[in-house]
Amino acid sequence: xxxxxxxxxxxxxxxxxxxxxxxxxxxxxxxxxxxxxxxxxxxxxxxxxxx
Amino acid sequence: xxxxxxxxxxxxxxxxxxxxxxxxxxxxxxxxxxxxxxxxxxxxxxxxxxxxxxxxxxxxxxxxxxxxxxxxxxxxxxxxxxxxxxxxxxxxxxxxxxxxxxxxxxxxxxxxxxxxxxxxxxxxxxxxxxxxxxxxxxxxxxxxxxxxxxxxxxxxxxxxxxxxxxxxxxxxxxxxxxxxxxxxxxxxxxxxxxxxxxxxxxxxxxxxxxxxxxxxxxxxxxxxxxxxxxxxxxxxxxxxxxxxxxxxxxxxxxxxxxxxxxxxxxxxxxxxxxxxxxxxxxxxxxxxxxxxxxxxxxxxxxxxxxxxxxxxxxxxxxxxxx
Numbered sequence: 296x297x298x299x300x301x302x303x304x305x306x307x308x309x310x311x312x313x314x315x316x317x318x319x320x321x322x323x324x325x326x327x328x329x330x331x332x333x334x335x336x337x338x339x340x341x342x343x344x345x346x
Numbered sequence: 347x348x349x350x351x352x353x354x355x356x357x358x359x360x361x362x363x364x365x366x367x368x369x370x371x372x373x374x375x376x377x378x379x380x381x382x383x384x385x386x387x388x389x390x391x392x393x394x395x396x397x398x399x400x401x402x403x404x405x406x407x408x409x410x411x412x413x414x415x416x417x418x419x420x421x422x423x424x425x426x427x428x429x430x431x432x433x434x435x436x437x438x439x440x441x442x443x444x445x446x447x448x449x450x451x452x453x454x455x456x457x458x459x460x461x462x463x464x465x466x467x468x469x470x471x472x473x474x475x476x477x478x479x480x481x482x483x484x485x486x487x488x489x490x491x492x493x494x495x496x497x498x499x500x501x502x503x504x505x506x507x508x509x510x511x512x513x514x515x516x517x518x519x520x521x522x523x524x525x526x527x528x529x530x531x532x533x534x535x536x537x538x539x540x541x542x543x544x545x546x547x548x549x550x551x552x553x554x555x556x557x558x559x560x561x562x563x564x565x566x567x568x569x570x571x572x573x574x575x576x577x578x579x580x581x582x583x584x585x586x587x588x589x590x591x592x593x594x595x596x597x598x599x600x601x602x603x604x605x606x607x608x609x610x611x612x613x614x615x616x617x618x619x620x621x622x623x624x625x626x627x628x629x630x631x632x633x634x635x636x637x638x639x640x641x642x643x644x645x646x647x648x649x650x651x652x653x654x655x656x657x658x659x660x661x662x663x664x665x666x667x668x
Contacts, residue, residue, distance in 0.1 A: 320472035324465055
């Protein structure tokens with residue numbers, strides 16, 4: 296549950312901070328791109344431990 | 347395959363615009379043919395368990411690359427569409443290779459491709475100075491209206507014949523894939539990846555082949571759609587809604603039947619048009635409600651789609667005749 300909170304916070308920050316400097320849509324692009332990269336690097340999730 | 351029946355159907359389909367000139371029904375037929383090809387493109391890989399929700403992205407790339415090359419560099423769509431198909435194929439390689447290399451399958455693959463679809467939609471919207479953003483984009487009209495060089499035609503009859511030719515490629519490609527070693531390899535992979543790898547199947551390469559083929563076909567559908575409609579917007583050619591529309595229609599018609607996506611496209615497009623005509627603006631979004639109900643009913647009662655049971659009934663009869 297804590298992992299979900301961290302991920303939601305991280306995504307919201309990326310979208311909001313990007314919106315400060317660029318168009319809002321770029322924030323979504325960066326957030327989705329981060330999601331794609333994380334799926335490759337840590338498919339088990341950000342805070343999950345390997346079983 | 348019943349060749350005499352195919353020949354009669356082909357002659358009837360080709361002859362249709364010469365005996366019937368109704369602009370609106372022909373327009374609907376052209377849309378059905380183009381979307382049928384797009385849905386068939388999805389089912390090329392979907393039937394092997396590779397559930398992609400990123401085909402909206404490939405379609406968007408196909409449509410926008412074609413239009414942008416025409417408007418900015420006056421590159422004829424005869425070259426622009428192949429470039430757009432290549433761009434879709436490169437995108438499929440970029441997302442497909444790491445996915446298959448890191449063995450991302452099932453729900454994870456669907457989620458990743460969904461992200462690709464969302465990225466394509468957002469990039470098109472964000473680059474509004476170039477693509478027109480959410481307001482849409484119009485390829486420049488050729489002076490005089492019709493031109494073979496510009497692949498622009500005012501007559502619906504011409505577009506019907508072009509769309510028919512493109513649509514015919516779909517079942518033909520499915521037929522070729524079904525009779526290739528690729529099909530056997532992908533069936534083995536769909537059953538058990540480890541077992542397939544153990545008997546010598548290069549899992550990554552085989553999956554990449556079908557993904558690139560599917561994306562290239564979708565790029566072609568996007569380019570043709572752009573040339574026909576002469577207007578594209580992020581919501582109509584890319585994004586999650588278009589990706590889901592492909593899945594819905596292919597599943598509805600029958601994923602494992604060559605004409606299944608065509609039946610799915612016919613039902614969904616006709617349902618949208620009929621609801622629009624009957625209810626007007628008083629029932630905006632009802633088509634999605636109908637899709638949803640149809641999909642739930644079909645998945646529960648006809649998991650092989652509308653054409654699945656028909657195919658199962660015909661098979662024993664054909665084998666008895668043989």
